[in-house]
Amino acid sequence: MGIKKVKTGWQVDCWPTGRYGPRVRRIFKQQSVAKRFEAKIMGQGAAGEDMSDLRSDKRRLLDLVEQWYEHHGHTLKSAPDRVRSLRKLANALGNPLAKKFTAQQWVEYRAQRLKEVKANTINHEHTYLTAVFSELERLSLWPHGNPMQKVRKVRTDETEKGYLDSYQIARLLDHLRAQETDDCYYITVICLSTGARWGEAQTLRAENVRKDRIVFVGTKSGKTRTVPIDPDLAKQLHQRRKLGRLFGNRYKAFARVIKELKIELPEGQLTHVLRHTFASHFMMNGGNILVLQQILGHQSITMTMRYAHFAPDHLEEATKYNPLAMSTAVDTL
Template identity: 45%
Template sequence: MAVKKQEDGTWLVDFRGNGKGSKRFRKKFKTKGEALRYMSYVKTKVVQQPDWNPPKKDMRRLSDLIMRWYEIHGKHSKSGESRKSRLLKLAEVSGNPTAENLNAGWFVSLREVRSKDVSANTLNHDRAYLSAMFNELRRVGEWGKENPIKDSRKIKYDERELRYLSKKEIEVLLDKLSESRNKSALLITKVCLATGARWSEAETLRRENVKDGKISFWSTKNGKARHIPIGRELEEEVLSHGGSGRLFRGSYEAFSNAIRKANIELPEGQMTHVLRHTFASHFIMQGGSILTLQRILDHSTITMTMRYAHLSPDHLEEAKSLNALEVIK
């Protein structure tokens, strides 16, 4: 018997590579075409190399690959722990398939399932994290096949509104924060508005991070330190708060309450991040350089910073004088 249809509808390949007494090959396929192609492939291999054996199936689960990536690379990264948790969630959602089933079709199915609960931006992050994991495993020889995410594309989506606070809203917010029993919340907010820092960066500042008219942010998102100049008044105000070591206590809830009391409505997910947007927006509106802003915010690409370019006083001003209506005047 070489190729025979089974009762369950599958096709069984069963033959000896070089005739009687040689190695026997058996494998099932869904279609007769697949079975015949496999038999032809094996016969060619055996002719070229008589002791050839088909590669064994990789029975590792996706979660096994994730943990291997974590041991090799992830645990040495600042975001490794959170990245591992997210990847394991993706493994769970996709049924934790074996390595043999990790292909382009698997990723398409995973993204289809995820799209019911998360945004396009989150789906693109899923893609980036999985692709980076497979690339790292390939680099160290732990993954021999192609990266299954390699040919996938990012999902295009409309940019979210980058809400920023007006001068009046800033004044009202600071007034409400000054009434809070949590005095750290007001100072953290001021630091964010003065430097463009993320809330977590400002909230975890230590006394030694503030000196000589600058604030040094060491615990940053990408691990790169930033040193941002501040006014003398803010420096004195910050240093007069608290004792040695960490300057501020946890203040997210106090900030959220102040936003509510100030009747400020924000898009979902921009509660404290609105302060970073506010810094960037007013910086550009007052004539600040987009390249300087990129360095202050520590954006990895200028594309991220260009989201604020339209706020520049002379942004696309030529449109007023060089448009088609002006031509006929």
């Protein structure tokens, strides 16, 4: 890359905004003119000026995915899974020329994809691809607009949130106590005691267990979360070890126990049912919805409101203040 002698003169071949940006190739009769041109456009690229008019942008969708990953995606907690999904998505779309990719192409792909997967999966793909265009646009690395911006997501019904009743909890814990290792038992107890996600409990380190609380780090939101626990539980955890991870990976062991007990759960909620169980029982026992939000680490109260209907007095005022209850003229049948 740079300037080289060709049959018709001196060719400038460069990438002013980096290897994922527009590639510029031009031929000049004089080497000095070629050098001045190269210096000018490389300076414009370094200054962040729009280079799209220098030559047509031939980046394909996969190129945008890689550029997004290099400049932003790698910083995400779910980076490996996200970029893997995006690469697969770009190929499924035929890896089109990015600037010619349209909303109509997405809608056509979506219609076919819905025959294979659920709407929620499609909506995740929608979010991921929209973010690629938006982030590159924000970084001035994409001047052609976001073709996904005006496309609506597929409407979905609210997912059922399964939870365990007291009898199921007791059976589950009894069964887990009888396992060869007690890792799965303690991970489950932590989830039921704190509302933690399975991954947060499973990767818990001894240093993060205090006298009467657990400090969860590396959470989904990236924020540290502290939740009180029973001192007896803290003591038992301290007895396991003083430093490092307290447990091994026990997802498969938990899945096996759930299957043995024939506990039926909504799809995709194998371990997450423990978090739902904590939240549901918290509200049924009179807990405060705002406190629950803090315990679960939800950034928006909207997420936590999914559990509001478990409160004993949820919407009870409907029976007290409806027009029939307020009217003294209603006949008793």
